[in-house]
Amino acid sequence: MTKRSGDIYRAQRAYFERAYETGEHGWPTDGVSPMVARFLRTFRSRDRRVLDIGCGEGRHTRAFAGAGALAVGADLEPKALARARKATGRDGSARRGLVFVQADVFALPFPHSTFDVVLDYGCLHHVRRRDTGRYLEQVVPLLKPEGHFLLSCFSTKFKHHAGERRTRDWLVHRGHYDRFFRRKDFDAIFGSEFEILEVAEDRDGLYVFHNVLMRKRKDGKGHRAASGRTIGPEKR
Numbered sequence: 001m002t003k004r005s006g007d008i009y010r011a012q013r014a015y016f017e018r019a020y021e022t023g024e025h026g027w028p029t030d031g032v033s034p035m036v037a038r039f040l041r042t043f044r045s046r047d048r049r050v051l052d053i054g055c056g057e058g059r060h061t062r063a064f065a066g067a068g069a070l071a072v073g074a075d076l077e078p079k080a081l082a083r084a085r086k087a088t089g090r091d092g093s094a095r096r097g098l099v100f101v102q103a104d105v106f107a108l109p110f111p112h113s114t115f116d117v118v119l120d121y122g123c124l125h126h127v128r129r130r131d132t133g134r135y136l137e138q139v140v141p142l143l144k145p146e147g148h149f150l151l152s153c154f155s156t157k158f159k160h161h162a163g164e165r166r167t168r169d170w171l172v173h174r175g176h177y178d179r180f181f182r183r184k185d186f187d188a189i190f191g192s193e194f195e196i197l198e199v200a201e202d203r204d205g206l207y208v209f210h211n212v213l214m215r216k217r218k219d220g221k222g223h224r225a226a227s228g229r230t231i232g233p234e235k236r
Contacts, residue, residue: 008177012126013076015175020056020079029057029087033121035200035211036060036150043148045069048116051142053105054123058084064117065098072110074103106134112141117148125153125179129170132189140193140216149194149214155201156180157208186212193217 019025032040045067052061055073057080065071075081081100088098103109105123118139127135143149158180160173170179183199190196194214202209 008128008172011172012176016077017079020077020083027056027122029083030059032060032063033152033211034202035152035198035213036063036119036121039148039150039213040064040067043067043117049114050117051110051115051119053108053118053120053139054126055084055100056080056122057087058100059087060119060121061098061100062088068097069117070097071099073098073100074108075100076102076104078102106131106138108138108142110142113144115142115147116144117150118143119150121150121152124151125181126177127179128177129179136189143216145216145218147216149190149212149216151186151212151214152202152209153212154178154180155208155210156182157201157203159206159208162206181210183210186210186214190214
């Protein structure tokens with residue numbers, strides 16, 4: 001990691017620490033996104049293993065646990081996890097099979113092929129473009145063949161305010177890095193390892209997101225990441 005990357009991630013961590021300390025951050029804390037709701041209606045969750053990366057207050061983690069999955073919510077920010085655990089007790093979702101752990105997306109502490117479903121609703125779009133390969137190296141191997149990956153990230157149509165103008169697909173905003181995606185980016189990033197089943201746009205005023213449902217290929221032998229390195233089976 002370069003010094004500049006490290007500086008951005010340190011500033012970003014401070015931003016999220018403040019956000020979860022006050023709880024005044026503006027993103028949803030309860031309920032589930034439309035794509036997750038549709039997925040839960042058809043997916044047999046009972047005893048399936050689910051990882052929610054960047055879980056925040058744990059709204060999606062709790063939903064999968066409520067459907068009978070063995071759900072793990074992972075977030076780097078301890079204050080987010082404290083809020084997630086508090087919400088778990090408040091809404092009655094405390095049960096066997098629901099756990100929250102502190103973890104860095106660049107050092108996820110799980111064995112390969114552990115999970116049937118992985119969610120990322122808000123992490124990838126805070127990962128610098130040059131670090132996409134590092135992200136893939138951590139996330140892709142955790143999912144079992146034919147497992148599902150649900151992703152939500154900023155669209156290039158997303159705006160923080162009405163007058164916002166951008167000349168590139170990323171910016172640093174209020175101390176955190178934001179990256180904006182086009183529909184074609186998902187095939188470029190994930191297509192060698194995943195079948196892309198659905199890409200849906202979700203709009204809330206100026207905030208526009210891509211929600212992507214993917215299935216890991218059964219015969220995939222590794223994802224050729226942006227760095228040109230191949231993600232293969234874990235060496236033993």
